[in-house]
Amino acid sequence: xxxSFPEDVLEHVFSFLNHDRDxxxxxxxxxxxxxxxxxxxxxxxxxxxxxxxxxxVIRRFPDVRAVELKGKPHFADFNLVPEGWGGYVYPWVVSxxxxxxxxxxxxxxxxxxxDENLELxxxxxKNFTVLVLLSxxxxxxxxxxxxxxxxxxxxxxxxxxxxxxxxxxxxxSHFPDNxxxxxxxxxxxxxxxxxxxxxxxLVARCPNLKTLRLNRAVPLEKLPNLLCRAPQLVELGTxxxxxxxxxxxxxxxxxxxxxxxxxxxxxxxxxxxxxxxPAMYSVCSQITSLNLSYATAQNPDLVQFVSQCGNLQRLWxxxxxxxxxxxxxxxxxxxxxxxxxxxxxxxxxxxNVTLTEQGxxxxxxxxPKLQSVLYFCRxxxxxxxxxxxxxRPNMIRFRLCIIEPRxxxxxxLEPLDAGFGAIVENCKELLRLSMSGLLTDRVFEYIxxxxxxxxxxxxxxxxxxxxxxxxxxxxxxxxxxxxxxxxPFGDKALLANATKLETMRSLWMSSCSxxxxxxxxxxxxxxxxxxEVINERGPPxxxxxxxxxxxxxxxxxxxxxxxDMPGFVWTMDERVSSRFSRATEGHGD
Amino acid sequence: xxxxxxxxxxxxxxxxxxxxxLGLPGGGGIFNEDLVKNTNANGKRWYTETVDLKLNFAxxxxxxxxxxxxxxxxxxxxxxxxxxxxxxxxxxxxxxxxFRKNIMxxxxxxxxxxxxxxxxxxxxxxxxxxxxxxxxxxxYKSYQDLYCALGKLFTMGKCDSQGxxxxxxxxxxxxxxxxxxxxxxxxxxxxxxxxxxxVPWKMFVGSxxxxxxxxxxxxxxxxxxxxxxCKNRS
Numbered sequence: 001x002x003x004s005f006p007e008d009v010l011e012h013v014f015s016f017l018n019h020d021r022d023x024x025x026x027x028x029x030x031x032x033x034x035x036x037x038x039x040x041x042x043x044x045x046x047x048x049x050x051x052x053x054x055x056x057v058i059r060r061f062p063d064v065r066a067v068e069l070k071g072k073p074h075f076a077d078f079n080l081v082p083e084g085w086g087g088y089v090y091p092w093v094v095s096x097x098x099x100x101x102x103x104x105x106x107x108x109x110x111x112x113x114x115d116e117n118l119e120l121x122x123x124x125x126k127n128f129t130v131l132v133l134l135s136x137x138x139x140x141x142x143x144x145x146x147x148x149x150x151x152x153x154x155x156x157x158x159x160x161x162x163x164x165x166x167x168x169x170x171x172x173s174h175f176p177d178n179x180x181x182x183x184x185x186x187x188x189x190x191x192x193x194x195x196x197x198x199x200x201x202l203v204a205r206c207p208n209l210k211t212l213r214l215n216r217a218v219p220l221e222k223l224p225n226l227l228c229r230a231p232q233l234v235e236l237g238t239x240x241x242x243x244x245x246x247x248x249x250x251x252x253x254x255x256x257x258x259x260x261x262x263x264x265x266x267x268x269x270x271x272x273x274x275x276x277x278p279a280m281y282s283v284c285s286q287i288t289s290l291n292l293s294y295a296t297a298q299n300p301d302l303v304q305f306v307s308q309c310g311n312l313q314r315l316w317x318x319x320x321x322x323x324x325x326x327x328x329x330x331x332x333x334x335x336x337x338x339x340x341x342x343x344x345x346x347x348x349x350x351x352n353v354t355l356t357e358q359g360x361x362x363x364x365x366x367x368p369k370l371q372s373v374l375y376f377c378r379x380x381x382x383x384x385x386x387x388x389x390x391x392r393p394n395m396i397r398f399r400l401c402i403i404e405p406r407x408x409x410x411x412x413l414e415p416l417d418a419g420f421g422a423i424v425e426n427c428k429e430l431l432r433l434s435m436s437g438l439l440t441d442r443v444f445e446y447i448x449x450x451x452x453x454x455x456x457x458x459x460x461x462x463x464x465x466x467x468x469x470x471x472x473x474x475x476x477x478x479x480x481x482x483x484x485x486x487x488p489f490g491d492k493a494l495l496a497n498a499t500k501l502e503t504m505r506s507l508w509m510s511s512c513s514x515x516x517x518x519x520x521x522x523x524x525x526x527x528x529x530x531x532e533v534i535n536e537r538g539p540p541x542x543x544x545x546x547x548x549x550x551x552x553x554x555x556x557x558x559x560x561x562x563x564d565m566p567g568f569v570w571t572m573d574e575r576v577s578s579r580f581s582r583a584t585e586g587h588g589d
Numbered sequence: 590x591x592x593x594x595x596x597x598x599x600x601x602x603x604x605x606x607x608x609x610x611l612g613l614p615g616g617g618g619i620f621n622e623d624l625v626k627n628t629n630a631n632g633k634r635w636y637t638e639t640v641d642l643k644l645n646f647a648x649x650x651x652x653x654x655x656x657x658x659x660x661x662x663x664x665x666x667x668x669x670x671x672x673x674x675x676x677x678x679x680x681x682x683x684x685x686x687x688f689r690k691n692i693m694x695x696x697x698x699x700x701x702x703x704x705x706x707x708x709x710x711x712x713x714x715x716x717x718x719x720x721x722x723x724x725x726x727x728x729y730k731s732y733q734d735l736y737c738a739l740g741k742l743f744t745m746g747k748c749d750s751q752g753x754x755x756x757x758x759x760x761x762x763x764x765x766x767x768x769x770x771x772x773x774x775x776x777x778x779x780x781x782x783x784x785x786x787x788v789p790w791k792m793f794v795g796s797x798x799x800x801x802x803x804x805x806x807x808x809x810x811x812x813x814x815x816x817x818x819c820k821n822r823s
Contacts, residue, residue, distance in 0.1 A: 078681035083712065083721045135688070161688040189688070271696060294692055344693070346683045376683060403683050434684075460682065485681070 330366025385419025448475020523572025
């Protein structure tokens, strides 16, 4: 019987459970398992910082060592979420400073972090080792100085692609001379120059340094100095990859790379001068992850370089690779799992590169392990999508962006329903899908019918009516995140599937046809959802009830309506005293 | 609950909400379509049913001339030998992260390729307005475009063509209307605050880090400094 196991035996068994899902399952068995589990949980992942409050988390899990939080909705990446929307880490840091003195790791994504927060972190947690800030904002290099100076055992500092106010590069010099613990350092998003000698000394005294991602200001000529001091590096992000063409720079660089026997990942390559690419040839065959998405190199230099990397598993690249380069990739890199092709000139309607659907088809044919795709292009056909779907039933992430909104199949001028339909029908393990091009309600019918494992769906400029949204909400059993922009989806589908929203993390709808009245009703009926209307032009009730809201963000929560909303966000929660000018409107006319 | 038929909805909404969103976050289209709609016969713009902040600016004669030329060509598209103007940009589309757009912009400008693509986002604050905005300077071709956009950003909008709605309370609004004119200023790469409009447009885009629309009374000290700085540079 479960009850007769001593607690410490159970705790020991639970210590082998690392996945949240397993721990959550275990905590539901009985009250004593719930208690043992909660006291022994050390890692927490909170996908939406407003779904729960710090107090609730701390009350349930009193001894956490690692926290991961996400703030703003994904569409914030594309400037669709106004400044000041929220996602402040402040209340979390303040509460955790008191409750979790042994906290070691903080990982944040799309959150607002201030220098004061960073100072508090650096002074509150004696064993602090890992700080990861992905796509965050609100802090300056002064805040980083606190982290460098006070976190004695810092292992990982990753600034991701955060927006950091760069006051100076001096912060790096705040790492004390006895700091030898660094394993991973990513400062690639910073603009200003750090003291190179400080960086050199830091790298030299950290024997466990595995990941080093430099910023653009570190010149190519100095890279060998760092590589020689860290030959054990596994991941390197170069600084600017340009210099005057000088043979001694080239030979120093080649020699330095020759010494990097453990190197598996390469990134950076700002301002790349193609003549220097061959300096890395000695490591190409080791490389499994290559990020050339900021490298403006073109063919033949580009394809020549990529073709050397026969063991590539992940490639991020600009569309300069073109179809011809992708065909070469398909021939050379049989282990490829992930491909991302970004647009070099996203606003040019015509494009100046020959990258079409052919390139993607070629890779889907030639690379049997391809499972994750992000592809920007200017033309697509149903035939190509069907081919990709048939070639790669193992596809897990498929994100296609055809640059022109509502672009049809360029061969037949038909909608791309059949193509995306083939994707969801063949790729039964599909977890994430982003669609583009001309799409009718039919594609959503296919998605609702087949995409049973789909967890995240992104839709733009698609569909004809509420029926489209209804198919998705009623059919996609595993759906967690749904983000929609500029689609003619309105009240009916939303209200008819209100309970579905409690099974999801969040729903984003902007520039759709959801009326203010429907938002109010949703907020009334579903107290466990936060229904937030974003209207920058003014209060949503200034117009009639059927006036559409600009943006809508709905998410499940046990923390109630949030208290930090800016002036342009309105909660539809009845219990919150209304800021609306008209007090009580009749519920029926 | 009011039962609204599909037809009625369609009429009311006119599907405007589902059209491509042109221009800035939060609405306020300012590009080709609006130029056409809101331009009368002699090329001047008017604002329908909106109250605009009187933005105080000095446009040099040559720039004014340039701008009018550009407007004419955008509207008439009569010159076939010229490449058609780039399409109006939809906010947040294509879905390329601002971080990436800014990096590509920096790399492009330093390699001196033809611009007109990547983004340069700067924050815009207005004295008296409750919150900041971000605008992409590369979306505009001239000061005229920028002022038009700024005016609409911080202007009362309308919903469903039924009267005004005010997002500022009455007293703030009256301050805006009665007080001195608003003056757009910007912080440049050196951290100095300058009057917008003094330098050629492209130079401005390259050096502007942040915009602030100040009350005219506060901006008095700026003009001489701006002129001096230009003199020192040239």
